[in-house]
Amino acid sequence: MQLEQLLESLDLSPFDTREAALALAAQCAAADKPRALKARHLAAKALGRRDTVASTQEYQRLLPALRRYQLWDEYLAALDECGGHAMVQGNVNEAIHQWSACLEEAMVLQNGFFAVQALLGIGKAFWVLNDFKSAHHYHCLALEFALPLQDKASLAGAYLCLIADMLAADRYTEAGIAxxxxxxxxxxCKNRHWQAEYLLFRGRVYLEQRQLALAEADLTVALLQSTALSFSWVASQVExxxxxxxxxxxxxxxAAQHLANAEAQAKAIQATSLLERFAFGTYQQHKAQGDSREALKYYRIYLEYYEQNHGRACLPRLAQSTARRLQRLENRIELTQRKQENALLCQTLNQQSxxxxxxxxxxxSDPLTGLANRRxxxxxxxxxxxxxxxxMSLLIVDIDYFKQVNDAYGHAIGDxxxxxxxxxxxxxxxxxxxxARYGGEEFYILLPQVLFADARQIAERLCAMVENHDWDSIARGLHATVSIGLASNNGHWLPCRTLALEADAALYEAKAAGRNCVRWRITSSGLMS
Ligand SMILES: Nc1nc2c(ncn2[C@@H]2O[C@H](COP(=O)(O)OP(=O)(O)OP(=O)(O)O)[C@@H](O)[C@H]2O)c(=O)[nH]1
Structure with a gap:
């Protein structure tokens, strides 16, 4: 198999490629040393898909020979691969070391492509160390190197890293421009992983701008694409x-369903740095919604991940703000509790009052008529x-012959x-x-600020209204009239109870005069009827 064909098949079938490459290396070993080395390089690369430790060991053995035979592309690629393998193994410092070596050699050899790869690799390593400032510095350099290269993949890679930096620093406007x-x-560049990541980033910017429909469209496609690629790193962030x-x-x-999905995906790939970010984001979300209890829960989860990711030694850096935050949340929970207790108390008080x-x-009040009672x-x-x-004027209104109504129509009709x-x-x-209903069929009407002349008019009008009322609608043949006793101080004060006695006397006179009429007494200038 030709080397070029091997290269092409590398992405499709890494295991076959490795076997074929080794076979080719064996054939070429004596006759064509550079060709054999290229084949072994491909074999090491293919091995890297399965076993990064073994692949790194093989690269270390190969590197001096690649250098000696001036196979620069393979040499730089080997250094780059070693950086990637170290990252996969969680050895971030070793990764920085390998990519720095790659960068140095690429600069000497004026190989822009690998310089960009190395710079992006170093930036990625600083990201994992949560040193976003250094990461951003290397990503900027990578973009500077990528711009004149006219290599779409390098450019896309550099841009995506820079956008990730901007989003991490909440610089959404710049992220939108980038x-x-x-x-x-x-x-x-037709890299579907990067396309998914791009949509995730754009969705985040739209979300920040509260363009929810656009954000949802991007995030939905990003989720479909990343899930199809089993790209959990992005899928969990999209969730x-x-x-x-x-x-x-x-x-x-x-919301709860997506949060659970995000956590599950991140846990599946043991991405504790993502879990740390999710916990912090969830804490912020609950805080914004005023749910202090949930906010506190997620802040504690965040602290656990923080300690796990950065070691206990890093906690003091957080200590001050953490203590403040925890205190604030606990205060808020207490406040909410107090408010709830207060609300309950108010409710009870309101009910009681x-x-x-x-x-x-x-x-x-009088239960039958709803009017004021005697008291x-x-x-x-x-x-x-x-x-x-x-x-002051006072009327006593008494229904005439009410006993007869009760007797003829019954007590219920009387009511x-x-x-x-x-x-x-x-x-x-x-x-x-x-x-007021004073009792039985007797009503009092108190007319403050009303002089005799007006009070008399009111009483006469009332008497007529009762007489003309449609009593028949209560029971056929029923009719009611009233007698009214009126007393007025006519502007010259007299105790109200005296006024009441005078009105009662006037009422007696009205009854005596044949009922269905008004009689009065003006108490200030001597009695008259
Ligand atoms: N249906 C009903 N009847 C009541 C109520 N309170 C008092 N009565 C009746 O009212 C009647 C009052 O009768 P009386 O005091 O003789 O007066 P009257 O029949 O209206 O005669 P005059 O006042 O002299 O015209 C009594 O039969 C009481 O039982 C009540 O709440 N409901």
């Missing part, structure tokens, strides 16, 4: 962004006596007549005039 610049190179999106839409159920209100209303009336008379000495009478009186009076 996304537009990167668009063509990402499309052209987390969807969690935030549904939080904004206040769809708690969907409503009960008191209805009890006192009941104590002061209320007497309180009112006392109160008026203590207040300014006003013009209806009393209720209807109450309505007629209320209809005829103003709001500030107190109407």
């Amino acid at each position: 996304l537009r610049l990167a668009h063509l190179s990402v499309l052209d 987390f962004q969807l969690f935030k999106l549904y939080c904004l839409r206040q769809d708690g159920q969907e 409503a009960q008191l209100d209805s009890l006192s209303r009941a104590a002061l 209320h009336l007497e309180q009112q008379l006392d109160r008026l006596d203590q207040q300014a000495r006003l013009p 209806l007549v009393l209720q209807r009478m109450a309505s007629v009186l209320q209809f005829a009076c103003r709001n500030n005039e107190l109407i």
